[in-house]
Amino acid sequence: MSEADGLVRLRQPIGVTYNWSAGPNATSHLAGLMAGKFIGKRCPSCTLVYFPPRNGVCPKCAKILAGDVEVGPKGTITTFCIVNVPFLGQKIKLPYVAAQILLDGADISMQHLIQECEAEDVRIGMRVEPVWKDKSEWGPSLENIQHFRPTGEPDRVMGSESGAS
């Protein structure tokens, strides 16, 4: 509690603990990450492949995604930004690149970090590959991948630069 300008201020930490479930439809995806693989899921209606399989449903068709599809490991940057803002608890050195990556075989991009190159060298269409953490650090999470780095292959020509998909 503090007093200033005749006003009393009370700082009240509120801590609430939740159990978070990824849901059964994420199981093969998360199990895949623990085995060093990218497992996406296909929509039975539009046949597009989602990685990660958000909530296990296709948002366009409102259908449960069915059918595991291995995607990647390489991918193409569809768009990106260079982050220069320090974030509370940040461990990554500034500036860093946060990018949308379309893994080979997937129809929607995923978000991750790009490292091992200069921020200004990152381009739309750049080919990248995952750099995994040490296996001992793996869990059911995309954080198993430390970052993506350029493969050095020629860029892929992207379609209209829609911005994130």
Place this chain on the structure above:
Amino acid sequence: MAELCAVVGVGQTKHAACRADVSIAGLVREAVDRALADANITIADVDAIVIGKAPDSLEGVAMPELWLADALAAHGKPVFRVHTAGSVGGSTAIVAAQHVMAGIHGTVLTIGFEKQSDGNAMWALSVPIPFGMPVHAGAGGYFSPIVRGYIGRSGAPKHIGAMVAVKDRTNACKNPYAHLHEPDWTLEKALETPMLWDPIRFIETCPSSDGAMALVLMSEERADKHAGRKAWVHATAMRSEPTAFAGREQVSPVAGEMCAADLWRKAGIKNPAEEIDVVEMYVPFAWFEPMWLENLGFAPRNEGWRWVEDGVTEMGGSLPVNPSGGVLSSNPIGASGMLRFGEAAMQVMGKAGEHQIDGAKKAVGHAYGGGSQFFAMWLVSSTKP
């Protein structure tokens, strides 16, 4: 057939980074009391209250409208809470207007607010979700790749964002309620500010604000007997689409285009750029001004940036955008949408003071939220439809 609805009173707080001088209730009442005074009614005259705000973790109070019932003298009245992410201020005004249009209540008070300095806004907006990959890029990190997409496809020169930012911050100096009052910006100075999430610069980014906006809405029957100036609601529109799906158009979302098209159709507008006098649109990152000019059907595809460069959207231009200074100058998240809707009403009521656009008869308020997926708009006019 729906009843007509009019805005008869508008009130807002002085928006600021931290309104430590008031409690949450005090913040809300500051806007409410001004709106009631502007409408020349008392709180006892209010039949129903419709409140909107963004995630409650921003203040640490769950469903605060319940607790605020006392501060709003709402005992025995209906209190209704809307939450549609960033567009909430706009959708709240629409829900409130619909209570009147449906003939259910004759006098409705609607409020949008956020006292986000009470909590930790950055944390509250992006609590990390397990199993995912936190890149900690925040809203700016989410939208800047989309801005990059717009620049790429439209060929817009790199200084457009900064031009919008300078315009909005300069406009805000004529708005006593705006959070940021920064009179000395020039384009040169703006282009020197650092990139935060390249290609979005520091000056092109909205602030985090505490603030509230309140409107008093009346049915036609009551508004006709009301002596003051009014903003008649000609049309409202809302559209939503999913956050992400394969092939989603992110730069000019279809939901936004459809929302605007619906609004023009309902209001009988054939040529928005010619028939609308002023637009208050939701621009939290400067580049959204040219993007929304296109999305809403004012400017042709890939031409929005030219309108900015040509000064069309300046206060003296042919389609002034955000004479209030917009979200770029004040952003209490739960209120921002209603600030746009309310400022549009103020324009056609002739109550915008120093940032009044002379002769404004038709104005549009626009709000969006989520991953550019929730859109809410209204069109108001000094005359009945």
Place this chain on the structure above:
Amino acid sequence: MALRDIAIVGTAQRPSEVNSTFTSVEILLPVIQQLLDKVGIERSEIGFWCHGSCDYMSGQPFSFVSAVDAIGAWPPIIESHVEADGALALYEAWVKIQTGEVDVALVFSNGKTTSGPIDQILSLQTDPYMVAPLKPGFDALAALQARACLEAGVVTERQMAEVAARSRRDARNNAVAFTKGNESVDELLAMPYTLNPLRAHDCATPVDGCNAVVLAAGDVARRLAERPAWIRGIDHRIDTQRLGARSMIESSSAAIAAQKAGVAKDRIDVAELHAPYTHQELLLRNAMGLSESTHINPSGGALVANPAMAAGLARFAEAAESIFAGSADRVLAHCTSGPMLQQNLVCVMEGE
């Protein structure tokens, strides 16, 4: 302006569970699909979608946004969300249809109540300066009210136990309910207090659940349902939240809402009351002036399954179903929010 005739034409509820490992989207999608199939309507025919849920309960800001993935919002739809029970989302949809902008709405709500400490979360609804720092649990606030009621002689412990016994027995006929029992009133009275004067069975069972209903106007309703549940009156009111500033032994907002909804105009066959505590059912009965002949909570009520933010809409679903089944002609559905019956929504529905 005359009000449009609007009816519930179909309902769907997910059987309650606890500690669900499904995501909200995974439980919502099948319920909504089931409802669309039941009513025989395509997604594209829904004019307006309205959702009730609470961020604080899910532990995530903007948690309702992912629910948009469960409803197939493509091409873009007209959709809205309330940070409240689905019953309030139904009210918004009813208002929308009244304006004439749309004729059909789908209302849905969900709550994974057991994923977080609901007692603590709901108590965060209280005054952040004066009350919340004292960390009152939501159940404890209800217990304060129950104590006041007992002292005033407005309810007795036996009456509370009767509500519990009846609800637990009726729950056995309801696939959606969670807590079922066959105890006698005396057996329940013999149980220890958990939060004096409340016993475990006096408090609703928090469950994970979701539900949805379709609303339609006039002839559209007649086309979609054989016996639509017509909304004859609907109203909601709020009381002061200040503990001690109002009488705890009555609910004036429930009384006003009931009066505005026209409850007293004719007999009520079935009343589905959202009463998370046994004494509150008795208070609501008094507030709404329900007669002895009204069958209260044949579903077992919220006491046997309380998915926060969906329990109110569940009452609407249950009440409407009794009209569809022909077992009732005039019903009441109720939803409450806030501590001690602070906010109340009352709706009267009739079969033709």
